[in-house]
Amino acid sequence: MKQFLSVHDAPDLPALVAEGLVCKKNPFARKQLGIDKTLGLLFFNASLRTRLSTQRAAQNLGMDVIVMNVSQDSWGLEMLDGAVMDGDKAEHVKEAAAVVGQYCDIIGVRSFPGLADRDLDYRDEVIGQFVRYAGVPVISLESAIRHPLQSLTDLITIEEYKKTARPKVVLTWAPHVKALPQAVPNSFAEWMNRADVDFVITHPGGYELDKQFAGDARVTHNQREAFEGADFIYAKNWSSFTQYGQILSRDRNWTVNAEKMKLTNGAKFMHCLPVRRNVVVMDEVLDSPDSIVIQEAGNRVWAAQVVLKRMLEAL
Numbered sequence: 001m002k003q004f005l006s007v008h009d010a011p012d013l014p015a016l017v018a019e020g021l022v023c024k025k026n027p028f029a030r031k032q033l034g035i036d037k038t039l040g041l042l043f044f045n046a047s048l049r050t051r052l053s054t055q056r057a058a059q060n061l062g063m064d065v066i067v068m069n070v071s072q073d074s075w076g077l078e079m080l081d082g083a084v085m086d087g088d089k090a091e092h093v094k095e096a097a098a099v100v101g102q103y104c105d106i107i108g109v110r111s112f113p114g115l116a117d118r119d120l121d122y123r124d125e126v127i128g129q130f131v132r133y134a135g136v137p138v139i140s141l142e143s144a145i146r147h148p149l150q151s152l153t154d155l156i157t158i159e160e161y162k163k164t165a166r167p168k169v170v171l172t173w174a175p176h177v178k179a180l181p182q183a184v185p186n187s188f189a190e191w192m193n194r195a196d197v198d199f200v201i202t203h204p205g206g207y208e209l210d211k212q213f214a215g216d217a218r219v220t221h222n223q224r225e226a227f228e229g230a231d232f233i234y235a236k237n238w239s240s241f242t243q244y245g246q247i248l249s250r251d252r253n254w255t256v257n258a259e260k261m262k263l264t265n266g267a268k269f270m271h272c273l274p275v276r277r278n279v280v281v282m283d284e285v286l287d288s289p290d291s292i293v294i295q296e297a298g299n300r301v302w303a304a305q306v307v308l309k310r311m312l313e314a315l
């Protein structure tokens with residue numbers, strides 16, 4: 001594997017998921033693979049799970065890890081090629097990415113969208129510029145429009161907990177107090193559309209995802225109808241794609257609660273975390289035995305480990 005930016009870098013999904021579960025069974029089997037290799041993790045935005053799980057995965061493979069909070073600790077980076085750098089940005093990503101590539105064998109990058117300019121965000125320039133200029137393999141730790149390590153984790157988790165060969169998986173929009181990116185739902189849809197699952201998306205009108213991610217998935221504005229017979233409920237808030245970055249609804253009728261979960265086929269509740277309790281989902285669901293959010297977060301290690309393993313094997 002030369003890069004990990006989207007589902008398109010994982011053409012053999014069932015094999016990748018199975019290999020992730022093998023890593024989980026025996027985390028240190030390939031401890032020699034990463035000896036004398038360094039992973040650089042660059043964060044333009046906050047993280048708990050991605051940062052710690054990717055470090056842990058790299059350590060399981062014997063790698064050294066360097067972590068930098070770029071926005072806080074480094075020079076302001078200019079991302080635009082051809083820019084006249086007479087503003088507040090002190091360094092161009094062309095040099096910065098290439099320099100980090102001198103120190104690291106693999107680089108992971110996290111950057112969020114501005115949610116002001118859709119065309120700009122959907123060009124996904126930060127991760128793209130690192131791919132262009134780093135000179136080493138790049139892993140997306142969540143970009144402006146995708147979160148592939150989260151989606152691989154989610155698929156591994158569904159594989160672990162499914163009770164039928166082809167489970168019904170529902171992605172439901174839920175309310176939130178802030179405007180959030182579409183990266184997680186985009187990616188989740190992109191991965192579920194490639195997986196062997198019955199995939200349904202439910203959201204209020206105006207929250208349609210970009211067609212390149214939603215694909216031909218069934219979409220309904222009726223959340224209860226979507227929940228009927230579901231095996232997995234995956235809740236997430238996102239801001240509008242069509243009225244870009246806007247909050248169109250804060251309707252708490254979309255909050256996931258126990259009464260709605262009763263409509264399902266004993267569904268497991270999933271969320272990428274962090275989650276706003278009693279806004280996105282009620283305590284009664286999150287604290288119930290059907291919630292697998294902690295196990296899901298635990299699986300972040302195995303998703304990162306299988307990706308790093310494949311990259312190290314290809315160096």
Ligand code: CP
Nearest residue numbers: 047048049050272273
């Ligand atoms: N789910 C997820 O990516 O969590 P963090 O933002 O804490 O890394």
